[in-house]
Amino acid sequence: MLQWKIGDIKITQLIELTDASGALQVLPDATPENLDTIPWLKPNFVSPEGHLIMNIQMLIIETPDQKMVVDTCIGNDKALNMEGWSNMQLPFLDDLKKLGHDPDSVDKVICTHLHVDHVGWNTRKVAGKWVPTFPNARYVMVEKEFDFWQSLEEDPFGDVFGESVKPVVDAGLADMVGPDHQVAEGVSFESTPGHTPGHVSVHIKSQGEEAIISGDMMHHPCQIARPDWVTPFDADSPAACATRKQFLERYADKPVLVLGTHFANPVGGRIVRDGKTYRFDV
Numbered sequence: 001m002l003q004w005k006i007g008d009i010k011i012t013q014l015i016e017l018t019d020a021s022g023a024l025q026v027l028p029d030a031t032p033e034n035l036d037t038i039p040w041l042k043p044n045f046v047s048p049e050g051h052l053i054m055n056i057q058m059l060i061i062e063t064p065d066q067k068m069v070v071d072t073c074i075g076n077d078k079a080l081n082m083e084g085w086s087n088m089q090l091p092f093l094d095d096l097k098k099l100g101h102d103p104d105s106v107d108k109v110i111c112t113h114l115h116v117d118h119v120g121w122n123t124r125k126v127a128g129k130w131v132p133t134f135p136n137a138r139y140v141m142v143e144k145e146f147d148f149w150q151s152l153e154e155d156p157f158g159d160v161f162g163e164s165v166k167p168v169v170d171a172g173l174a175d176m177v178g179p180d181h182q183v184a185e186g187v188s189f190e191s192t193p194g195h196t197p198g199h200v201s202v203h204i205k206s207q208g209e210e211a212i213i214s215g216d217m218m219h220h221p222c223q224i225a226r227p228d229w230v231t232p233f234d235a236d237s238p239a240a241c242a243t244r245k246q247f248l249e250r251y252a253d254k255p256v257l258v259l260g261t262h263f264a265n266p267v268g269g270r271i272v273r274d275g276k277t278y279r280f281d282v
């Protein structure tokens with residue numbers, strides 16, 4: 001598991017799954033032929049067969065006085081319309097404990113957005129009921145994002161809202177906030193809408209050092225070189241594309257560590273200009 005230090009804030013990775021099967025179809029433009037035009041993606045981010053390598057991972061942020069987790073992956077026991085993701089039985093919570101973090105010790109659960117692979121471990125199934133995995137935490141989510149999913153008639157992935165969002169709200173643990181919310185000292189949201197209406201990235205700043213956790217504003221480093229490659233899972237692809245281009249422009253050639261929520265190891269790097277576009281410098 002990788003770890004980064006930003007001033008006196010520590011960020012630790014916990015991987016739930018790594019996929020290099022090419023089965024996810026998350027970026028239809030990312031064909032082996034098109035990926036060959038971006039040679040720096042191999043070997044970390046593209047397999048020898050030309051498939052995208054992607055992590056589903058949670059990031060643990062420890063400031064001097066708070067412990068937070070960002071995006072809780074897919075979860076166990078969920079009834080999902082997604083082959084390989086439904087009814088998973090992975091030792092994710094045991095792995096979290098092995099890192100020295102009991103779920104009871106988490107102060108905040110941060111949701112960049114409310115998609116299936118970002119809210120799963122918000123809850124776990126106990127005696128047939130969904131209960132909060134982190135019972136002492138405040139679950140921080142953007143109000144606009146919550147409203148969108150609450151009013152959606154049907155989520156194609158399954159009852160994600162009912163299994164993984166509503167139970168923490170019903171337990172009184174959710175805080176609905178704005179898209180520029182400061183979560184803790186040195187940790188704040190940065191509005192990055194498009195993939196979903198209330199999508200946010202998480203900005204970390206301490207002692208003059210900075211990092212940003214992307215969420216699904218980008219799914220894969222290939223979108224740093226090709227920001228107009230979109231995913232069919234976007235709520236609004238033109239908006240997602242515009243957000244991504246603004247983000248790349250804002251952080252290019254800056255000493256800011258970008259941590260991609262779905263990026264394969266080494267996960268973090270810096271955006272640098274590369275001719276008319278950008279590259280990920282790891």
Ligand SMILES: [Zn+2]
Nearest residue numbers: 115117118216
């Ligand atoms: Zn995702």
